[in-house]
Amino acid sequence: MGEVKVPPDVERDIIGLPRTKPIYYDDPYLREFESKVLKVVSFEDSCYVVLDGTCFFPEGGGQLGDSGLIIGAAGKLKVVDTQAVDDVTVHIAVPVSGGVKEGDSVRGSIDWDLRYDRMRHHTGSHVLFAAIREVLGLEGLMYMGVQIKEKASRVDISYGKPISLSQLREMERLSNGVCIQNRKVKTWFTTRDEAERTYGKRLGITEVTPFGMVRAVEVEGWDVALCCGTHVGSTAEIGLIKVLERFRLQKGVERIEFTAGEHAYKYYDNAMESLTDLAQLLKSSTREVKSRVEILLEERDNLKEELERTENRLVEAQAIELLNQAEAIGEFRLLKKELPKVDAQGLKRMASTLVNRDSNLIVILGSAVDKACIVGTAGQTAVDKGINMAEMIKEASKIIQGGGGGTAKIAQAGGRDVSQLGQALDRYASDVLTKLRFPL
Structure with missing residues (x-):
């Protein structure tokens, strides 16, 4: 639909005018025509011009209204849109120079390329x-x-x-x-x-x-x-x-x-230019681009699998080292550790690896990559004894000015205050210790 419409105040002035002859139907290829001005209504910054006949197509049938020029002896108007009010065609225009008035003979010129x-x-x-x-x-x-x-x-x-x-x-x-x-x-x-x-x-x-x-x-x-x-x-x-x-x-x-x-x-x-550029990057012909991309995608998937296997081996090795640092609390063990440069996904992977090795283990890990991040995980034995990692992460998340949640077994919190990460980890560990020492 056109952006500019005919205001109700203008419509009232147009009602009763004779039907506009639709020259655009007689010859849709006609670019210029002669006509007579029947009505000019000025409203705000626009002129609303009605001619006795026009080549300007008014918006309809999903097609936008034409634009172009109306030129008279005393001025020139730029038509920015064309609308229909019943059988009357309204040319919505802005003055370029001078103006036109009722009774003037004018020449219309549509923007042919658009039409x-x-x-x-x-x-x-x-x-x-x-x-x-x-x-x-x-x-x-x-x-x-x-x-x-x-x-x-x-x-x-x-x-x-x-x-x-x-x-x-x-x-x-x-x-x-x-x-x-x-x-x-x-x-x-x-x-x-x-x-x-x-x-x-x-x-x-x-x-x-x-x-x-x-x-x-x-x-x-x-x-x-x-x-x-x-x-x-x-x-x-x-x-x-x-x-x-x-x-x-x-x-x-x-x-x-x-x-x-x-x-x-x-x-x-x-599209062909992009395909040619891509072929040059791949050092192939345009016909071979698809097969070359398929090969690259397969190689990428293989590398991702190999990288994941390597990361898992590294996590396993680091997990064995971290297990030795866990503190014994009765029948349970608690590990609290800050791991610099490890993102949230890495923290979760490490925590899960650790508790999978020891169901009596409770793990609290933190890092500050883009923001402060805390992950807490409890082994199944600890969960069965009433440990709820999601419940106990709430106070720690407030310290880093963030929020968190999860399940009894695994919880995660994030916040913008990285300077308080150490204090938040201490609070999380303290709440867990209190629960272990004084279970309800």
């Missing part, structure tokens, strides 16, 4: 939706709307099943086949009853259309739809359709984003 990109995308959306119908079938499929922009557009559908990547590729393949075949695109006005009677289930997109009529758009031998947008004269003008992404908006509602024309070519050009 043509949108025409290509709009016809492309019809071609693509027909391909969607072809691939998915009609059962359970419902058209939910489009948004037509100059660089990329989208088609929203309701469909009860997941859409696979292979189905998306087939939609794209069929769409580009229609583009290559240079099928004619024909438009005409009719009644909805007549269109439905003539085409029935063949009707694809059915957008609301103006002037009490519906506008049929037919892609020869491929699709018939009801649409108020502007379209190219043949599918070859679309050039190329590239499906970019598929999003799930909600359960059963899918959004298929695509690009067309020069923007589709640019997409492929950028």
Whole structure:
């Protein structure tokens, strides 16, 4: 939808004006035209101009309103958006120099590059939706709307099943086949009853259309739809359709984003440039990139496994050394240790390794890599006797200005005050000792 709309105060001044002649339907390729000003309403920083006829397409059918220039004898206006109020087309403009007034003869000039990109995308959306119908079938499929922009557009559908990547590729393949075949695109006005009677289930997109009529758009031998947008004269003008992404908006509602024309070519050009750069980095041809990446990923996985085995051996060796430092507390043993440069995951791994070796062991470890971190673990025998590491870590976590939690067997806390890590470890150990010496 366009960002600028017609304010209610302006609408009130426009009501009752005669219908604007839609020259954009007579000739969607017309870039300049002559017309007469019927109404000019100034509101805030904008001028709202109504002409007796226009080539500026007002936003509708998912297609954004045109922009361009309105030039009169006494001034020039830049049209930033075009909207429809019933059958009246409103040009939303800002002055460039001077101005225009009611009764002036003016020349309009649309931003053709934007318009043509949108025409290509709009016809492309019809071609693509027909391909969607072809691939998915009609059962359970419902058209939910489009948004037509100059660089990329989208088609929203309701469909009860997941859409696979292979189905998306087939939609794209069929769409580009229609583009290559240079099928004619024909438009005409009719009644909805007549269109439905003539085409029935063949009707694809059915957008609301103006002037009490519906506008049929037919892609020869491929699709018939009801649409108020502007379209190219043949599918070859679309050039190329590239499906970019598929999003799930909600359960059963899918959004298929695509690009067309020069923007589709640019997409492929950028993708090819990236592929070529990647091939150079891999010292391979572009055709070999996939296999080279697969080999590298396999090598990476093997290295990760080897690294994990090495780390486990180091942890085991360090665990044996740390076990000798544990303090005996009756039938239990308590180990409190600060391990510099070990992250939270490393602390948890070390603590678990230690208690797996001794079910009577209670371990309290701490480190300060990015922040203060404490991990406490108890062997199963200690847990069975009432030790709850999560309950006893609470006071320690407050000392490092953080929070923590976990289970009776293993708990973790983190905080921003690394300077108090030693004090927090002491408090944690003290609470554990108190529990061991004075169990409830």
